[in-house]
Amino acid sequence: MSADHDDRPVLVSEEGGIVRMTLNRPGSLNALNVPLLRALVTALRAAHGAGPVVIHGAGRAFCAGEDLKQTLAPRTGGPEELRESFEMLQDVTRLMSSNPSPVIAAVHGFAVGGGAEIALAADMVIASPSVRLRFPEVPIGHAHTGGISLRLPVLVGLLKAKELLLTGRWVEGQEAIGLGLANELSERPLERAMDLAARFAAQPPRSMAATKRALEVSTFPQQEAVLRLEVESALHCFASSEAERSFAEFTSSGTVAGAR
Known part of the structure; x- marks a missing residue:
């Protein structure tokens, strides 16, 4: 298995006016x-308006969710540090x-x-035919924190x-297309x-920017309110003993970085 690169967890390059970001913990x-999370936020801020952005993952997956071997509050383990991580997401x-x-x-693997x-x-999702997606938060007693409770119903x-x-069930390539979770399947998504x-x-x-803004504002006018609600819900869920037990069972059941 490839080594992780927490000194360079996101690689950024520019090619022909395209900003390419690689999640780099293979x-x-x-x-x-x-x-x-911190590196990705920094890269996205720097890329604002710099040209089209392509995000993909190094190695065998796009991104397998929260690292179950670590914590999103590594310094203190407390709710304020956890809130900071949720807000970065x-x-x-x-x-x-x-x-x-x-x-x-460009999404492959998990x-x-x-x-x-x-x-x-993203504005467009190009997935590999073998892609596998899921939202496992509810079965392990956690809550969603990236705005998906707003975006997914749309x-x-x-x-x-x-x-x-x-349910947190798996969705695979053809079903993802049928549901509208990807624009197209490609053997070479990147x-x-x-x-x-x-x-x-x-x-x-300018035309692309105006169209994108109009679509986002008209479709998700309540985004900020939903994001705030998600953080409070996630902190509430994380604080429960039930979530702690479910999380422990999940991590001991042979899972790999949130994927099973």
Whole structure:
């Protein structure tokens, strides 16, 4: 298995007006920890308006959710530090949705929990046929924190969103297309995403920015209120002994970075 790179958890490069961001913890299937979240927020802020953005994962997965071997509050273990991490995950959603340039997620392998939320905050999702997505938070006593409770019902409908979030079941490639969780399937999602980004880089940026903003504002006018609610709900859930037991059972059941 490839080594992790917490000294460089997100790699950023610029190619022909396209900003490419690589989640770079392949040894943990790019699972989310504090260094990765902080680096991704920094990269997205720096890329604001710089051209189309492509986000993908190194190694065998896009992002397998929260790193179960670590904690999102590594310094103190307390609720305030946990809140800071939740808000960084929400900043990823804010920065992707507010970027005037298109953001494309190239998704392969696992996209789990917060990883799936990052993918679905993009303007377009190009997935591999073998992709596997899920939202495991409810079965382990946690709560969603990346705005997915707002965005998912728009993508798949309210009843299907409730099913996916409450059961935490897997969704695979063809079903993901059918539900509207991806724009298309590609055997080479990164290559296809880069091709689309090159097309966007050649188009008038003001027109794309105006269209994207109109769609986001008209579709998600309550985004900030929902994000605040998600943080409070997540802190409430994390504080329960029930969640602690469920989480311990989940981590001891042979899971790998949130994926089972």
